Amino acid sequence: MKILFDERQLLHAPLDYFRQGKQIPHPEQPQRAVLLRDALVADGHRLVQPGDHGTGPIKAVHDAGYVDFFETAWERWAAYADGDTIAVPNYHVSHGLNRLPTGIVGQLGYYTTDTACPVTPGTRDAIYWSAQAAIDGAHRLIGGEDLVYSLCRPPGHHASRMNSNGFCFFNNAAIAAHHLRQKFERVMILDIDTHAGQGTQDIFYERGDVFFVSIHVDPSDYPPFFACYADERGRGAGLGASLNIVLDKGTEEPDILAGVDQMVAAAREFQADAVVVSLGFDMATDDPLSELTFSGTGFEGAAARIMALNLPTLLVQEGGYLGPSLANNAVQFLRAAETARRDI
Ligand SMILES: [Zn+2]
Structure with a gap:
């Protein structure tokens, strides 16, 4: 399988963030992508440089001001902070009190919703090329390719139209899904990260042409907290085109795979003609952020179910963080996906 990845995606280098009242090392490290890339290349997959499709496809999903903000955010911050620091806001926008200010601190607080999305010197290039990896993957499907892996890092599914959240800046899966609409009438997004893809849901919540289904830990006491509850089914033209399969903490593999069966059934019912998988490996039992029990065999099972479409x-x-099984779970998922596709 082709792996779309650009070395510049490694340039976003967050140091730490706040959790449980402590400043701890940031889990979304460049090393994640290095591990995934190297393990997959060693397993016979082919590394391919994504083409540069510009900001057009990104701005088709995100607010133009938000996208442009990152062009100069680091330089503006460096001039303001006058030192060797990374850009983290100490103000955030409020419900209803949401004017866009002109200064860098206020704009950071306007566009980022937590302290997990610091802007570092290489953030702009990393998020741009992470998005290009996804766009190029969509472009290849439009051109007739059948199965492609975009090694997007930083990840994207928590980012909404004009907000960064949960390590995510540009919503790579949403950008790809929207891009796929150039050819495919009905696009399905299957989000199997342990966290709900609330940014993706938000982007497509009122659209009926892209169906978003996510399986994840109950957000009532787990990030991203503020959306993707089971009763959220879309609005307006999108009513019925969002589906959230909510798991209790501690849910084990057979029940998770039963949830994946529900996702696949939803895709069949929707009569999708292309699929984007928001592929997180943080459901794995040994993932540092996991609250579930899931193994490499489980990832193989999920891949086979999705490919059966x-x-x-x-x-x-x-997602998928620096736990012992991260790279192996990716190897098993991609291997199972290819095998299933060959067998059809
Ligand atoms: Zn996650």
């Missing part, structure tokens, strides 16, 4: 499929990397 027999649709053009773009795999977009989301």
